[in-house]
Amino acid sequence: MTRANNLALVGIALAVAFVHLMTNGRYGFHRDEFQFLSDARHLDWGFVAYPPFTPFVERVGLQLFGVSLVGLRLFSVIAQAVAIVVTGLMARELGGGRLAQVTAALTVATSGLPVFEGTEFQYSSFDYLWWVLIAYFVIRLLKTENPRWWLAIGVFVGLGLMTKYTIVFFIAGIVGGMMLSPARRYFVSGWFWGGVAVALVIFAPNFLWQVKHGFISVHFLQHIHVRDVRQGRANGFVLDQFKICANLVAAPLWIAGVICFFRDRRYRMLGWMYVVPLALFAFGKGRGYYLAAAYPMLLAMGAVVGERWVASMKRPRRLAVEGLFFTGVVAWGVLAYAILVPLASDGPLRQFALKINGDMREEFGWDELVRTVAGIRDSLPAEQRSIVGVLTGNYGEQGAVEILGPAYHLPMPISMTNSAWLRGYPPVPPSTLIVVGFSRDAADRAFTSCRLAGHNGNSEGVKNEESQSHPDIFLCGSPRLPWPEFWKEYQNYG
Known part of the structure; x- marks a missing residue:
């Protein structure tokens, strides 16, 4: 049974990866990708706009593939595929069977931001994966009560700090979740402080680079935030949680996931890991997609609850509910792929995507x-x-x-x-x-x-x-x- 479930999750991830590999060479590089390519040729422990992890991976890509759209974007595709599989595994750890695992993986595979992350080489692709892996290891920690999992959490927090600075909001969620749940007992655990030490050691080279350069990235982030607010890029934050961060049809799942995390004493920390960064981004006028990586853990829990709910129904009604739900999820996914993925080289489908997707327009010329x-x-x-x-x-x-x-x-x-x-x-x-x-x-x-x-x-x-x-x-x-x-x-x- 476990092997069959694993194959189902891997099958979903491979199908998504195949779509991206077949389409990622269709147009050209995005403006942001040129910045990563340039910085990859001048490796350092830090850059003005971001930490060094993403340019380092791009440098590896340049060595392996040269200036290849499909080759350089392969790392983003892999990151998205792994995030899909890990989401299914989170549902398994939370007690879900095959239906819950497949549902969780499929809803992530058809959500707007994860779909986009496979189309370009962006630091947000890896940032998304680190959030998902951190949530997975927190679930393992709370389920097994084995404090050694803090070391794994520390590794991916450190990698997150070396990838995108907005992970500090997720870190705030972790600390807040510990303080406001029974997980507070880990504050006196040596394994917790060992995880903190691991994260700080990984992050130390970039921190020292920032010290040397007068924390220039802080000035950059302040400038970009003021620009985003002025240009209205922070507007629609709440709506973006439904239409960009997660599959719209799956909204009942992630809402149920939040509620159930808070109702479950063991896993309450995960509820706060969502609510704390949500509040910080909302009041700080963050862009809507900044919180997208927090939704896989919610979808995983929601899928488990949904599986138990439909299991209580008689077969005809259960099949009708499942059929309606999956039809809606797939329909939303088709729309997301039509807008975000360069499926067509010409014709009405391309014009449709270019009209809506501003990022795709930046791949021309x-x-x-x-x-x-x-x-x-x-x-x-x-x-x-x-x-x-x-x-x-x-x-x-x-x-x-x-x-x-x-x-x-x-x-x-x-x-x-x-x-x-x-x-x-x-x-x-x-x-x-x-x-x-x-x-x-x-x-x-x-x-x-x-x-x-x-x-x-x-x-x-x-x-x-x-x-x-x-x-x-x-x-x-x-x-x-x-x-x-x-x-x-x-x-x-x-």
């Missing part, structure tokens, strides 16, 4: 941008070509020129955004600049002698940030300020 920049460079007199530089306004443009530019013999781009700013400008700054990602007014304010040299767009006619917000490319002279002053003045977080 990068090759053409780099080719256009190379064409501008090649149009210059020979004496200018050797001294021209490429200066970019955002990390996507910078990463695209750095990763795709060598095919055109373009120089290393200059960028004032995030970790590229930390790396500085060339020892001998260029006197002629191809400027990408600036408006005409911004270019004229920052540089001398600017003229329009080309346009940024894509042959597919897809309207995205690059084609709409940064449509022009300029050829300019040196910055109006001396380079050291210019570099300090124009530091950018994005």
Whole structure:
């Protein structure tokens, strides 16, 4: 029975992975992926926008696959597949049979944020997995009352801190859950403090990097949060819990999961592990998807409760309820995949996805941008070509020129955004600049002698940030300020 259940869970995960592997090479890299690719070529114990784990994995991917969409995104696909299986295992640990395990795994496999995580190489893909694994080991801890599980929890808390700083909200949930439940007894356990020590040892290199750089990531996160609130990206937080974080049809399951965790004295800590970060994100105006990784544990418990509920029904009614539920779950999943996964290379389905999915639109035009920049460079007199530089306004443009530019013999781009700013400008700054990602007014304010040299767009006619917000490319002279002053003045977080 256990082997058959395992095969069912693995089968769901493999089916999802197959869909992603067949579609992940369809369009191009996302802007965020270019930042990871660039940072992967400059490994360090920290980066302005995030801790070092994700660029390190990307560096491994570059060594194995080169600049390959499918190859580099494989790690995200694996992370999503493992999260699906572990969710089913959580249902098993909570007392669920095959129906509960399959239900839990399937609802995660058809939820919006997990589906998205398999389509791009993002730090949130690994962050999601760490949250799920932490919840699984907490369940093992509470079920077995074996405090040695704190060491496993500490390992994945440490990896979470090395992946995405928002895991501190989940850590707050763990500590709060301990304080507000019978699990408080573990505060006097040496194994708990051993887990804390393991997490801190793993996180220590990044912490020391932050100290060395004046906690620059804190300033970055403050800036990004203010921007998100100003632009309304934090709006709709409650609605996002239903339509993005989990399969909408499965909402009764995760709601039941929350209730049952609180009603169960042994597992009450897990209820607080959801409610505490929920409250912190809601009052702190976090983005809706930040809490998505907390839902697998709720869906697992809800699936167990649902299994017991339908088991009490007569067969005709049970089959009707199960059929209606799974039809709804699959229907929502089909919609999620149609919007988030590049299922079609052209036609109405692609147009439908591009209309709704802004992230997908950001996968177009990068090759053409780099080719256009190379064409501008090649149009210059020979004496200018050797001294021209490429200066970019955002990390996507910078990463695209750095990763795709060598095919055109373009120089290393200059960028004032995030970790590229930390790396500085060339020892001998260029006197002629191809400027990408600036408006005409911004270019004229920052540089001398600017003229329009080309346009940024894509042959597919897809309207995205690059084609709409940064449509022009300029050829300019040196910055109006001396380079050291210019570099300090124009530091950018994005």
